[in-house]
Amino acid sequence: MTGALRIGILGGGQLGRMLLQSAANYHVETFVLESGSNPPASSVSHHFVAGDINDYETVYNFGKQVDVLTIEIEHVNLEALFKLEGEGLKIYPRPSALQIIKDKGLQKEFYKVNHIPTSGFHLIQRKHELQSHINFLPVAQKLRSGGYDGKGVEILREVEDFHKAFDAPSVIERLVSIQKEISVIVARNAQGDTAVYPAVEMVFDPRYNLVDFLVSPAELTDEQNIAAHKIAIDVLNALNSPGIFAVEMFLNTEGEILVNETAPRTHNSGHQSIEGNYCSQYDMQMRVLQGFPLGDTSPVKPSLMLNLIGEPNFTGPVVYQGLNEVLALKDVYVHLYGKHETKPGRKMGHVTILGEDKEELLRKAEFIKLHLKVVS
Amino acid sequence: MTGALRIGILGGGQLGRMLLQSAANYHVETFVLESGSNPPASSVSHHFVAGDINDYETVYNFGKQVDVLTIEIEHVNLEALFKLEGEGLKIYPRPSALQIIKDKGLQKEFYKVNHIPTSGFHLIQRKHELQSHINFLPVAQKLRSGGYDGKGVEILREVEDFHKAFDAPSVIERLVSIQKEISVIVARNAQGDTAVYPAVEMVFDPRYNLVDFLVSPAELTDEQNIAAHKIAIDVLNALNSPGIFAVEMFLNTEGEILVNETAPRTHNSGHQSIEGNYCSQYDMQMRVLQGFPLGDTSPVKPSLMLNLIGEPNFTGPVVYQGLNEVLALKDVYVHLYGKHETKPGRKMGHVTILGEDKEELLRKAEFIKLHLKVVS
Numbered sequence: 001m002t003g004a005l006r007i008g009i010l011g012g013g014q015l016g017r018m019l020l021q022s023a024a025n026y027h028v029e030t031f032v033l034e035s036g037s038n039p040p041a042s043s044v045s046h047h048f049v050a051g052d053i054n055d056y057e058t059v060y061n062f063g064k065q066v067d068v069l070t071i072e073i074e075h076v077n078l079e080a081l082f083k084l085e086g087e088g089l090k091i092y093p094r095p096s097a098l099q100i101i102k103d104k105g106l107q108k109e110f111y112k113v114n115h116i117p118t119s120g121f122h123l124i125q126r127k128h129e130l131q132s133h134i135n136f137l138p139v140a141q142k143l144r145s146g147g148y149d150g151k152g153v154e155i156l157r158e159v160e161d162f163h164k165a166f167d168a169p170s171v172i173e174r175l176v177s178i179q180k181e182i183s184v185i186v187a188r189n190a191q192g193d194t195a196v197y198p199a200v201e202m203v204f205d206p207r208y209n210l211v212d213f214l215v216s217p218a219e220l221t222d223e224q225n226i227a228a229h230k231i232a233i234d235v236l237n238a239l240n241s242p243g244i245f246a247v248e249m250f251l252n253t254e255g256e257i258l259v260n261e262t263a264p265r266t267h268n269s270g271h272q273s274i275e276g277n278y279c280s281q282y283d284m285q286m287r288v289l290q291g292f293p294l295g296d297t298s299p300v301k302p303s304l305m306l307n308l309i310g311e312p313n314f315t316g317p318v319v320y321q322g323l324n325e326v327l328a329l330k331d332v333y334v335h336l337y338g339k340h341e342t343k344p345g346r347k348m349g350h351v352t353i354l355g356e357d358k359e360e361l362l363r364k365a366e367f368i369k370l371h372l373k374v375v376s
Numbered sequence: 377m378t379g380a381l382r383i384g385i386l387g388g389g390q391l392g393r394m395l396l397q398s399a400a401n402y403h404v405e406t407f408v409l410e411s412g413s414n415p416p417a418s419s420v421s422h423h424f425v426a427g428d429i430n431d432y433e434t435v436y437n438f439g440k441q442v443d444v445l446t447i448e449i450e451h452v453n454l455e456a457l458f459k460l461e462g463e464g465l466k467i468y469p470r471p472s473a474l475q476i477i478k479d480k481g482l483q484k485e486f487y488k489v490n491h492i493p494t495s496g497f498h499l500i501q502r503k504h505e506l507q508s509h510i511n512f513l514p515v516a517q518k519l520r521s522g523g524y525d526g527k528g529v530e531i532l533r534e535v536e537d538f539h540k541a542f543d544a545p546s547v548i549e550r551l552v553s554i555q556k557e558i559s560v561i562v563a564r565n566a567q568g569d570t571a572v573y574p575a576v577e578m579v580f581d582p583r584y585n586l587v588d589f590l591v592s593p594a595e596l597t598d599e600q601n602i603a604a605h606k607i608a609i610d611v612l613n614a615l616n617s618p619g620i621f622a623v624e625m626f627l628n629t630e631g632e633i634l635v636n637e638t639a640p641r642t643h644n645s646g647h648q649s650i651e652g653n654y655c656s657q658y659d660m661q662m663r664v665l666q667g668f669p670l671g672d673t674s675p676v677k678p679s680l681m682l683n684l685i686g687e688p689n690f691t692g693p694v695v696y697q698g699l700n701e702v703l704a705l706k707d708v709y710v711h712l713y714g715k716h717e718t719k720p721g722r723k724m725g726h727v728t729i730l731g732e733d734k735e736e737l738l739r740k741a742e743f744i745k746l747h748l749k750v751v752s
Contacts, residue, residue, distance in 0.1 A: 003693050003694065003695060017400060020420075021400050021401075024393060024396075024419075024420050024714065025397075025709070025710060025711045025712060026710070026712055027696055027712045027714070030419075043406075043420075044400050044419075044420045046419045278651075278706075278707050278730070283709075287703065291700075292699065292700060292703045293700065293703050293704040295703075296707050300676055317379050318379065318403070323668065324667075324669065327663065327668045327671075328669040330672050331654050331672050333401070334401060334402065335401045336401060336402055336403045338400065338403070
C-alpha cells in the first residue's frame with residue numbers, strides 16, 4: 001500500500017486484535033508477529049508473520065519491515081528493540097520503558113528512585129534469602145521476570161508458607177491492606193502530549209487471580225482521583241516514552257494510593273473504553289503510533305467490564321452459552337476474541353455494560369454472570 | 377474455526393469493511409466475495425474470494441461455503457441467491473426483497489401496492505414514450521437497474537431536456553419540491569423484532585460548500601418523526617425480510633413525507649451510528665445475521681457525518697492532508713476505507729463528529745472541510 005504507514009505489532013492476542021479493529025479506521029498497513037497459527041489478531045491484519053517474539057533475529061527482521069513498532073505483550077526480545085531503535089525505528093513504548101517494566105525488580109527500584117509511592121520491598125536471588133526478611137512478612141513474592149496474568153506470584157504470610165516460595169530472582173513486596181484496586185490508563189504521544197483516563201475500579205475473582213469485573217469511573221473521593229491522576233502522570237513522565245500505559249494502584253485501608261505495577265500497553269482494565277469512553281484505549285494507541293493528537297478520555301456513561309473466562313472442566317472447541325439472553329439487555333457489548341479452544345480460566349472475551357449508575361451496572365452484570373458461560 | 381458461524385458477504389467495499397470491524401467482536405468466520413485485488417474489506421476478513429458477485433456460478437459456490445449470507449451492495453446475482461435460499465441457506469436480506477429494490481420500477485410499484493407514500497411515477501421502456509408524459513414534467517428519470525450513487529438519474533424539467541434522457545427501461549418520477557431529505561435506518565431479525573434509528577437529515581449548506589453531510593437526529597417535528605418512523609416500519613413489513621434497510625425520504629414543501637428509495641443494506645446515512653448511537657448499523661447487521669436480539673438505536677449525542685471525497689484533479693495513490701488538525705478537535709472520528717487510489721469524487725472515507733448541538737457540529741464540520749483534503 002503506497003504511502004500507508006506500516007505498523008508492526010509484537011504479539012497477536014486479543015489486545016492486538018482490538019487494536020487492529022481500530023487500525024482499520026486509518027491509512028495504515030498492519031503487520032503482526034506471533035508464534036502459532038491463527039492467533040486472535042491474525043485475521044484482521046494485512047500481514048501475519050509466524051515467529052517467536054522472543055527471538056532476536058525474528059524481531060529484528062520484523063522491525064525492519066515497518067515504520068513504527070508497538071507491542072501488545074511485554075515479553076518480547078528487548079535486544080532487538082534496542083538495536084532497531086538505535087537504527088532509527090520508532091518504537092512505542094520505547095525499549096528503555098519496556099526494560100524497566102519487564103523486570104519487576106527494576107520496576108520497583110524505578111518507583112523508589114522516582115519518588116512514586118509503592119509498597120516497601122526487597123530484591124532476593126534465592127529462596128533461602130527469605131530467612132533474613134522474616135520481620136518483613138506478610139509479602140507478595142513476585143518473579144522478577146516471566147510472570148503474567150497472576151502467574152509468578154505467591155503470597156507468603158508466615159514462615160510456614162516458605163515451602164511454596166520461588167527459588168529464583170524475585171521481589172518481595174510488603175502486602176498491602178487493600179481497600180480498593182484501581183487502574184489509570186495514560187497515553188503520551190511523541191510530541192509529549194498526555195491523556196489520562198478516569199480511574200477504574202477492579203474486582204478480582206480469587207479462583208483465577210484475574211480481574212473479574214471493573215467499574216468505570218471508580219468510586220473515589222475528589223482527593224483520591226487527583227492523587228491517582230498525578231501518580232499516573234508521574235509514572236509516565238519518569239518512563240519518558242510515548243505509548244499507552246496502565247498504572248495499577250492500591251488504595252490501602254489508610255487511604256494512601258500506592259502503585260502496584262505498570263503495564264506498558266493497552267490493558268484489560270481499559271477494555272470498557274471501547275464503548276464507555278469517547279476515545280477507546282485502542283484508538284488512543286493508534287493516535288500515538290501515527291503521531292496524531294490524543295483523544296477524549298471522558299466517559300460516555302458509567303460502564304462495567306466483565307471478563308469471559310473459560311469455565312472449569314471444559315477444554316476444547318469453544319461454545320458460548322447464553323449470548324441470546326445477554327444481548328437482549330440494553331447497551332451490552334460482547335467482545336469474543338476469536339480463540340478456537342477454551343480451557344479453564346482462559347480469557348476468551350469480555351462484555352462491557354453501559355448504564356446510568358453502578359446499581360444498574362451491577363444488576364446487569366449479575367444477570368450476565370448467571371447466563372453467559374464459556375464451555376466446549 | 378470449529379463451531380463459528382460462517383458469514384459470507386457479497387461485495388468488498390467500505391460497508392463490508394466496517395461490518396467486519398464489528399464482526400471481530402463475535403464468534404464468526406468471515407468470507408468476502410469481490411472482484412479485483414485488495415478491496416477495502418479483504419484485509420479484515422478471514423477469507424477473501426476474488427470473483428464476480430454478478431456471476432451465477434461464483435455466487436452460488438460462494439454461498440455453499442457459508443451458514444448465512446449478506447450483501448454490502450445490491451448489484452449481485454439474484455438467481456444464485458434464490459437457488460441458495462431454496463436449498464435452505466439463510467440470506468439476509470432475502471432475495472425477494474433484493475429483487476424489488478434492485479429494480480427501481482418494481483420498487484415504485486411496491487410502494488404503490490403497499491400504500492407507502494411516494495411521488496407519482498410512470499414506467500417507460502424507451503425514450504420516445506416520454507412524449508406521452510409531457511404533462512407529467514418535471515421528472516427525475518431513473519434507470520430501472522444499474523444506477524448507483526447518483527449515476528443513472530437525469531432530471532428532465534422540460535421537453536428541451538429530453539436529449540439527455542436515457543433510452544432504456546426506466547421510471548419517471550414526479551419531481552418533489554424538497555424541504556428536507558431524511559433517512560431512517562431500520563432492522564429486523566429472523567424472529568421478527570424490529571429496531572428503528574432516529575431519522576437523520578441530509579444537509580446541503582452552501583456556506584460550507586459541502587458535497588453533503590448528515591446530521592443525526594434530524595430536526596423534525598414530533599409529528600414528522602412519528603410519520604417517518606411509521607413509514608420505515610411499513611416498508612420493512614412489506615418487504616418481509618430480515619436485514620438492515622435505509623429508507624430515504626423527502627419531506628416536501630407541503631409537509632408530506634414521501635419515500636424516495638430504500639437500500640437493502642447498511643447505508644452512508646448510517647455511518648455516524650458507529651460513534652453516534654449506542655448500537656451501530658454494523659453491529660445491528662451482525663446481530664441480524666446471528667439471530668440475536670436487536671440493539672439500542674438511541675443517540676449517544678447529536679452527530680454529524682461528512683463524506684471524504686477525492687478532490688478534483690487528483691488521481692493516484694491517496695494522501696490525506698490535514699488529519700493532524702482535524703484529530704485535534706474534540707470527539708472527531710476519522711474512518712478511512714483503505715482504498716489505495718483516489719480519483720475525483722471517489723468516496724475515500726468519512727468523518728463523524730459528536731457535539732452538544734447542531735451549532736457545534738456545523739462549526740467543527742466547517743473546520744474539517746477547510747483542512748482535510750483527499751489528494752494524491
